[in-house]
Amino acid sequence: xxxxxxxxxxxxxxxxxxxxxxxxxxxxxxxxxxxxxxxxxxxxxxxxxxxxxxxxxxxxxxxxxxxxxxxxxxxxxxxxxxxxxxxxxxxxxxxxxxxxxxxxxxxxxxxxxxxxxxxxxxxxxxxxxxxxxxxxxxxxxxxxxxxxxxxxxxxxxx
Numbered sequence: 001x002x003x004x005x006x007x008x009x010x011x012x013x014x015x016x017x018x019x020x021x022x023x024x025x026x027x028x029x030x031x032x033x034x035x036x037x038x039x040x041x042x043x044x045x046x047x048x049x050x051x052x053x054x055x056x057x058x059x060x061x062x063x064x065x066x067x068x069x070x071x072x073x074x075x076x077x078x079x080x081x082x083x084x085x086x087x088x089x090x091x092x093x094x095x096x097x098x099x100x101x102x103x104x105x106x107x108x109x110x111x112x113x114x115x116x117x118x119x120x121x122x123x124x125x126x127x128x129x130x131x132x133x134x135x136x137x138x139x140x141x142x143x144x145x146x147x148x149x150x151x152x153x154x155x156x157x158x
Contacts, residue, residue: 003077010071014064021060028053045114052105056098063094080147088141095134102127 032050066087073084106123109115 003075003079007071007075010067010074014067014071017060017067018064021057021064025054025057048112049109049114052109056102056105059094059098059101063091063098066090066094080144080151082145082148085141085145085148088137088144092134092137092141095130095137099127099130099134102130 028050032046070084070087070091073079073081073087078084102123106115106120106127110117110120
């Protein structure tokens, strides 16, 4: 596969992830506004829940921005570099931070009585997905770092 083809696929994945994130955030806002309009819950509960839900989007946006930078590096044929490894490691950290934030937010919201237990169960699945993504990106960062080291040794040998 060519470098430009891989770059396009990475950017397509980043755009797809951003669209999914936008839909989740829009759903959180719509549900919150509906609850406020119906008068189902107290206004402060809805605002706290909405802020907690949208706060999880911040690490995802950081990871998406770094993913776009990785695609630019791939397009320049500098895939196996220390910079790429650091960027992949940052994406891994973003996934772990998002998982930790989601776990903490769900536990706090659950103890305060702001969240239904079924939402907590669904959130646990998303937290596990974030942990799996973080682990995959950490492993990929390690492999890219090793490849960059080998490539650097190879360049000095020739």
